[in-house]
Amino acid sequence: MGLHAALAVHPDSGMGAAARIAGTVAHRLRRHVDRLDLLAANTVEHYRALLAESRAAGLDVLVVVGGDGAAHQAVQFCAGTDIALGVVPAGTGNDLARALGMPADPLTAVDAVVAGLRQGRTHRIDLGRAGDTWFSTVLCAGFDAAVNERANRWRYPRGPRRYDLAILAELASFRSREVCIRTEAGVHELRATLVAVGNTAWYGGGVPICPDARPDDGVFDVTVVGQATRRELIRMLPSLRSGRHLDHPAVTTLRAREVSLSGIGWPAYADGEPLGTLPVSVNCVPRALAVLG
Template sequence: MGLNAALAVHPASGRGAAARIAEAVAARLRPAVDRLDILTAGSVEESRALMRSAHAEGLDALIVLGGDGAAHQGVQFCADHGVALGLVPSGTGNDFARALGVPADPRAATDVLAKALQAGRRRSVDLGRLGETWFATVLCAGFDAAVNARANAMRWPAGPRRYDLAILAELAAFRPRPIVLHTDDGVLELEATLVAAGNTPYYGGGVPICPAADPEDGLFDVTVIGTPGRARLLRMLPHLRTGEHVGRPTVHTFRTRTLRIEAPGWPVYADGEDQGGAPAEATCVPSALTVVS
């Protein structure tokens, strides 16, 4: 049997970038596979239906052309159906692709992916599990989740700059709260501004909130920012971009396989997608996803 692949295209990703380059990406992939179906979807429901239809016809690999939202949907499908996932980044954040070492340029990423498909290269990576939802990058609660919600609602600007502006806007409204964290090693109670559990390091378009997170070690890297106050938090923000925040006195880090966050009223996001509010309980599932790499 030959290699049956599908290219899932999310036309709105990257302000239409995915739609503009879809044919060029498909042309680069076709020589590497025996069959390539194009799945173009305008909604999550349509995307899932197309993926299920492709799976019924013997799908071996799903290539997602889009941003982190599109990657998140691909992760759900591939983890549940045992299909290998490939990524061609064309969104504004591309944090999962970044963590996997995928080239930022879509055409370069496609060429690397085509070679990996031809060579049969695969590797297994961990995923987080939150209820019935898989996540590949970071689960966040508190200030950073509120920032994520605000950034998602903003139409301008594009890219990481939008996240930076959302941070500044949210600083005026957010208040630290008492939280309880249940971990593998016990219970931690403290006042905090945010909690981030990273399967991979990045969120928010390249912010290494959990800089040492490794998607092949079976553990979350957890970053908790306590109560530095607005002024100190503002001064800390540039260090988030470099990962140097983990050395600050009000920042706590640890590793755990399971994490329950009890913080009533706090918003919770995973892979940049709204997951409702706390309490939230997540588990790191080793080797839950196969990626073409």
């Protein structure tokens, strides 16, 4: 049996960008696979049903065209299996594609996916797991999760600018809170502004909140911003895009395989998707996902 691939397109990703390039992506993929299933869905339930049909037919590779929300759903499907995932960035944040070293231009990224298919080039990366939910990039709680929640309610502007504006809006109302961070190395209780648990470095459309995180080292990098005033946060914001926020005296970093966060009322997000509120416990699962490239 030859190579069986599926192309998952989320038409709403990137304000329709995914839908606009879907035909071109499919055309390029067809030349290098024996079977290509086209999966287009705007609901998670429909998407999962289509994926289940492809898996039952012997799926080898899933290529997803979309943003981090689309990639997150694909990760839920491919995690813990031998089905390789290819990511074509066509969304707002594209942080998983960035961590995988994919070109920012989606059509150039297709060429990279095709090269991986042609050469049979895959490798495995770690994933985080929170209960039954897998995540590939960053789990965040506190200020950054509140920003994510606000940005998700907006349709405009597109791209990283949306997150920048959501940060400014959230600054007006957010307050630091008591949080307890438990890892295999010990317990940290403090008043904090945010906690980010990074399997990879970036979230929020290219913010390197955990700049040293690597998805193949078997551990999380944890960035903790302690109690900070609104003025201190404003001063810290420019350093986030460069990773220099780690030098701020309010910032602490940890490395851990298992992390439990507890506190009152803090929202939690993983891969930009809501996980509810604290408490939440996560563990790093080495080599849980096969990726093309």
